Amino acid sequence: MTALTLEDIAQDTLGHQHLTFVVAGETYAVDTLVVREILEFGQLTQVPLMPPCIRGVINLRGAVVPVIDLEARFGGTPTRVGPRTCIVILEVVDAEDTQVLGVVVDAVSEVLEIEPTQIRPAPAFGSRLEPHFIAGMVKLGEGFLIVLDVQRVLDVTELATVAQGLTPGLIP
Numbered sequence: 001m002t003a004l005t006l007e008d009i010a011q012d013t014l015g016h017q018h019l020t021f022v023v024a025g026e027t028y029a030v031d032t033l034v035v036r037e038i039l040e041f042g043q044l045t046q047v048p049l050m051p052p053c054i055r056g057v058i059n060l061r062g063a064v065v066p067v068i069d070l071e072a073r074f075g076g077t078p079t080r081v082g083p084r085t086c087i088v089i090l091e092v093v094d095a096e097d098t099q100v101l102g103v104v105v106d107a108v109s110e111v112l113e114i115e116p117t118q119i120r121p122a123p124a125f126g127s128r129l130e131p132h133f134i135a136g137m138v139k140l141g142e143g144f145l146i147v148l149d150v151q152r153v154l155d156v157t158e159l160a161t162v163a164q165g166l167t168p169g170l171i172p
Contacts, residue, residue, distance in 0.1 A: 018114045021088065021105040023070045029147045034090045038108055041085040052078055055104055067102040068154060074129055079104050092154045101154050114138055119147055
């Protein structure tokens, strides 16, 4: 007989839950392990010379947190703020550091249990997103849910390069 430890139980349950949200009428999901919290859309401080996808920064308990507009990041227009607009705070781990970033979404939907076997590779066509932003797709009812690769969507180096490209006098 094998005893289950708390670590075994955590491994069984963690990583299968995904937060779903809507951006520009499309439903997306991210692993709940990267989600820190969800905030009502509030006052942002604008940062001069930033690309349209960087909406500004917020003060989160004394920390300056950049806020990325996902609709603009995906090549659309900046999100129009409505009554359900939220900022989802995410932790992104890269090779050097852990970054805390906020993303503007039209609405948060629900948390879904998604088994890794349900996630299928995304087709090379048919999405308005950069293919490397998509970790996979999940059949959901009659449609599909796009699971985002948070590391790539919020790649701090790429976002800095975009910002430099729009800043006069800086070499991209």
